Amino acid sequence: MITLNINGKDQAVDVPADMPILWALRDVVGLTGTKFGCGMALCGACTVHLDGQPIRSCVTPVSAATGKRITTIEAIGETPAGKKVQQAWLALEVVQCGYCQSGQIMSASALLTKNAHPSDADIDGAMSGNICRCGTYPRIRAAIKHAAKGA
Amino acid sequence: MNTVSRRDFVVVLTATGTGLLLGCRVGDRAGAATAAAASPPAFAPNAFIRIGSDGRVTLIMNQVEMGQGTYTSMPMLLAEELEVGLDQVQLEHAPPNDKLYANPFFGDQETGGSSSVRAFYEPLRRAGATARTMLVAAAAQTWDVDPTSCRAKRGVVTHMPTGRTLGYGALAEKAATLPVPDKIPLKDPKDFTLIGTAAKRLDTPDKVNGKAQYGIDVRLPGMKIATVAASPVLGGKVAGLDEAKAMAIPGVRQIVNLGDVVAVVADHMWAAKQGLAALAIRWDDGPNGGVSTADVVQGLDAASQQPGVVARTQGQVADALGGAAKKIDAVYQVPFLAHATMEPMNCTVHVQKDRCEVWTGSQTLTRAQGTAARVTGLPLESVVVHNHLLGGGFGRRLEYDWVTQAVRIGQRVEGPVKVVWTREEDMQHEFYRPYYYDRMAAGLDARGKPVAWSHRVVGPAILARYLPPAFKAGIDIDGVDAAVQLLYDIPAIQVEFVRHEEPVLNTTFWRGVGPTHNVFVIESFMDELAAAAQADPVEYRRALLGKAPRARAVLDLAAKAAGWGKPLPAGRGRGVALLFSGWGSYLAEVAEVEVSKAGELRVHRIVCAVDCGTVINPDTVKAQIEGGVNFGVSGALWGEITLKNGRVEQSNFNNYRVLRMNEAPTIEVHLVRNLEAPGGIGEPGTSITGPALANAVFAATGKRIRKLPLAAQLRSS
Numbered sequence: 088m089i090t091l092n093i094n095g096k097d098q099a100v101d102v103p104a105d106m107p108i109l110w111a112l113r114d115v116v117g118l119t120g121t122k123f124g125c126g127m128a129l130c131g132a133c134t135v136h137l138d139g140q141p142i143r144s145c146v147t148p149v150s151a152a153t154g155k156r157i158t159t160i161e162a163i164g165e166t167p168a169g170k171k172v173q174q175a176w177l178a179l180e181v182v183q184c185g186y187c188q189s190g191q192i193m194s195a196s197a198l199l200t201k202n203a204h205p206s207d208a209d210i211d212g213a214m215s216g217n218i219c220r221c222g223t224y225p226r227i228r229a230a231i232k233h234a235a236k237g238a
Numbered sequence: 239m240n241t242v243s244r245r246d247f248v249v250v251l252t253a254t255g256t257g258l259l260l261g262c263r264v265g266d267r268a269g270a271a272t273a274a275a276a277s278p279p280a281f282a283p284n285a286f287i288r289i290g291s292d293g294r295v296t297l298i299m300n301q302v303e304m305g306q307g308t309y310t311s312m313p314m315l316l317a318e319e320l321e322v323g324l325d326q327v328q329l330e331h332a333p334p335n336d337k338l339y340a341n342p343f344f345g346d347q348e349t350g351g352s353s354s355v356r357a358f359y360e361p362l363r364r365a366g367a368t369a370r371t372m373l374v375a376a377a378a379q380t381w382d383v384d385p386t387s388c389r390a391k392r393g394v395v396t397h398m399p400t401g402r403t404l405g406y407g408a409l410a411e412k413a414a415t416l417p418v419p420d421k422i423p424l425k426d427p428k429d430f431t432l433i434g435t436a437a438k439r440l441d442t443p444d445k446v447n448g449k450a451q452y453g454i455d456v457r458l459p460g461m462k463i464a465t466v467a468a469s470p471v472l473g474g475k476v477a478g479l480d481e482a483k484a485m486a487i488p489g490v491r492q493i494v495n496l497g498d499v500v501a502v503v504a505d506h507m508w509a510a511k512q513g514l515a516a517l518a519i520r521w522d523d524g525p526n527g528g529v530s531t532a533d534v535v536q537g538l539d540a541a542s543q544q545p546g547v548v549a550r551t552q553g554q555v556a557d558a559l560g561g562a563a564k565k566i567d568a569v570y571q572v573p574f575l576a577h578a579t580m581e582p583m584n585c586t587v588h589v590q591k592d593r594c595e596v597w598t599g600s601q602t603l604t605r606a607q608g609t610a611a612r613v614t615g616l617p618l619e620s621v622v623v624h625n626h627l628l629g630g631g632f633g634r635r636l637e638y639d640w641v642t643q644a645v646r647i648g649q650r651v652e653g654p655v656k657v658v659w660t661r662e663e664d665m666q667h668e669f670y671r672p673y674y675y676d677r678m679a680a681g682l683d684a685r686g687k688p689v690a691w692s693h694r695v696v697g698p699a700i701l702a703r704y705l706p707p708a709f710k711a712g713i714d715i716d717g718v719d720a721a722v723q724l725l726y727d728i729p730a731i732q733v734e735f736v737r738h739e740e741p742v743l744n745t746t747f748w749r750g751v752g753p754t755h756n757v758f759v760i761e762s763f764m765d766e767l768a769a770a771a772q773a774d775p776v777e778y779r780r781a782l783l784g785k786a787p788r789a790r791a792v793l794d795l796a797a798k799a800a801g802w803g804k805p806l807p808a809g810r811g812r813g814v815a816l817l818f819s820g821w822g823s824y825l826a827e828v829a830e831v832e833v834s835k836a837g838e839l840r841v842h843r844i845v846c847a848v849d850c851g852t853v854i855n856p857d858t859v860k861a862q863i864e865g866g867v868n869f870g871v872s873g874a875l876w877g878e879i880t881l882k883n884g885r886v887e888q889s890n891f892n893n894y895r896v897l898r899m900n901e902a903p904t905i906e907v908h909l910v911r912n913l914e915a916p917g918g919i920g921e922p923g924t925s926i927t928g929p930a931l932a933n934a935v936f937a938a939t940g941k942r943i944r945k946l947p948l949a950a951q952l953r954s955s
Contacts, residue, residue, distance in 0.1 A: 127661070216898075
């Protein structure tokens with residue numbers, strides 16, 4: 088048994104220590120908002136926060152999360168940056184199919200938490216690991232700036 | 239019709255108060271999410287609208303949501319005439335039923351071909367108007383007044399002279415007893431209050447908080463999770479595997495070896511993945527084991543030497559070419575492409591003796607149901623299919639191979655099983671955009687004006703497999719789409735189709751098919767003609783569009799907005815392209831690119847002018863063009879699936895490169911608004927982008943690239 092702190096709650100999960108956090112969340116705990124996209128930290132769909140830092144949960148084992156706080160898309164709206172990002176996403180109609188957007192929102196929220204007014208280069212740096220096949224990049228960029236204005 | 243009780247549904251109330259009834263609760267009974275589902279006595283005058291006596295308005299979505307905004311545009315069509323606000327409706331996925339929900343363009347329940355608005359612009363407005371008329375009639379009968387003295391608005395009927403009101407909920411039971419009227423007049427477009435506005439999308443609130451349910455998110459009691467390896471070579475078989483090693487992995491429950499595919503069934507995906515690796519499957523590749531891309535190209539080239547079936551002809555092309563002052567020939571090639579939807583293929587099944595239940599995200603629900611029935615031998619009515627939001631479609635989910643596979647696996651598994659493909663499995667077992675090989679020839683007169691145009695398309699006939707009635711007289715109307723509609727005023731035009739199948743990879747639609755290569759070919763070649771005539775590419779096209787005013791208008795608009803002709807720094811260039819096809823929309827695009835001395839290509843800016851006739855939601859149109867452009871940038875710059883020893887060489891996003899934030903161009907979309915018939919907008923932005931980029935590369939470097947992808951050609955040149 089491993090104890091994981093997920094969205095503020097301690098949960099004991101009976102999984103091997105090398106299981107990526109992604110599968111613990113989706114297949115064991117039942118939080119399916121975090122998405123599987125590539126399994127190799129190439130697309131960012133699985134991004135969650137570990138003590139506030141964005142990480143790719145498809146390659147990060149649960150053993151790396153013991154004693155740390157995991158935050159997922161289901162709870163990111165409870166953080167100031169996450170709430171602003173979600174609101175900006177809706178205000179600017181960023182979303183299309185939406186499958187990558189959990190990861191996009193997690194990356195954007197982490198960016199705005201540490202950098203309230205990111206430049207275009209900052210946005211490139213924080214967001215280029217998140218692929219969107221629907222091509223919503225122009226709106227993601229605009230929405231991050233929109234959220235920053237509300238900071 | 240089946241009925242189910244209210245508790246079978248997960249009702250997700252969004253921030254706006256709009257309810258989305260998407261998907262059904264775990265462990266439900268047969269027929270959840272059917273059109274007839276509602277426990278309060280309901281008014282259901284047609285397959286798209288259900289109004290409960292509690293006033294709840296449910297709209298049933300037969301066209302599926304894969305990002306294109308159809309779960310907003312279809313409700314807008316219904317709500318406009320039904321006289322309800324979008325904040326008053328909830329949506330429900332339609333069940334499979336071709337009789338109720340067929341897309342008239344295809345004859346079955348299908349979401350593809352940029353067709354939803356075109357196909358349902360009138361039928362859904364009529365469905366809404368019919369329901370409203372019956373509700374108004376019910377009110378008029380209740381009050382014993384003339385229905386023309388009543389008005390409906392926001393779900394309430396008001397008797398105008400007296401101000402009496404009745405809500406739709408109170409009228410539902412009575413309305414249900416009235417005959418369904420025919421010949422209902424529709425609103426004059428000038429009276430639209432919803433259609434044409436940038437209404438907020440109804441599917442997005444749940445997509446920013448993790449609540450949205452895609453097929454891959456299905457969870458059922460006792461459900462196992464499986465991942466699969468199908469033969470890496472089409473037609474190959476399992477030669478051997480180490481089952482004991484896989485079964486030794488904690489959490490692995492079962493190995494299902496179907497001969498052409500092996501599934502590892504486990505408690506969770508992590509165990510399934512490890513189990514699959516431990517199997518160390520050995521494959522007997524079969525006859526395709528030695529095939530490489532070069533073999534495919536050789537076959538296409540050989541086929542291209544022979545004339546094809548004539549798909550369009552006017553004037554005497556051979557004579558006009560023979561008499562031309564200048565003749566230009568070119569061969570254009572576009573590669574196999576993967577869709578690489580963000581949500582990998584997945585399907586959950588529960589196969590029992592007398593029934594089969596399927597949970598997936600499909601663009602063709604009745605085909606998914608049909609394949610499950612064929613595999614299990616069950617009658618259609620014993621196969622229940624639950625659709626979901628799609629994590630990308632682009633045509634990939636017009637197929638149902640993964641459903642077939644999941645049902646075959648499910649037949650051998652006790653209880654429900656969710657089959658999830660890894661990214662590698664997904665990329666290497668796609669239905670790809672075909673490799674096309676086009677031969678072009680044109681003749682110019684002494685002043686450089688084209689007098690002859692010959693376009694020979696060589697590739698597979700996808701429609702012959704997918705929609706046989708649409709494959710007529712040897713012509714794949716999709717394969718030649720955009721080529722046969724060529725708008726340029728050229729006296730002699732011939733378009734031929736040479737059907738050439740290369741059955742070493744499965745192929746299908748890819749955010750369009752025909753136009754994804756034809757527009758690249760046509761617009762690149764037109765640029766070649768302009769260059770041969772030493773003419774400006776915009777002016778050259780413009781002079782040939784005297785009979786196509788809508789095309790000329792978007793060309794002018796795009797050129798002006800892009801600052802066509804204004805000087806650019808060294809290494810930069812602008813390219814233009816024009817699109818018209820069976821989609822019925824007119825697009826013009828100007829791309830601005832930069833090519834470094836090392837041959838690195840960067841796309842700075844895209845300006846796209848769009849005339850798609852009547853617009854339902856202008857913001858969705860813009861979003862689709864933005865997304866389509868970026869999909870096209872990925873494809874044109876880097877997209878390429880190659881074969882070696884019968885195997886797809888690409889496996890994940892590290893070697894199948896797609897556009898990322900730091901590479902994404904600025905995109906400007908300019909809409910022409912009019913009341914012409916609606917045109918499709920989901921796919922055109924992709925098709926027009928490749929040629930605009932190739933022409934911009936030519937402007938920047940003088941290099942004419944006739945084979946995609948661009949980046950590889952720039953590196954090798």
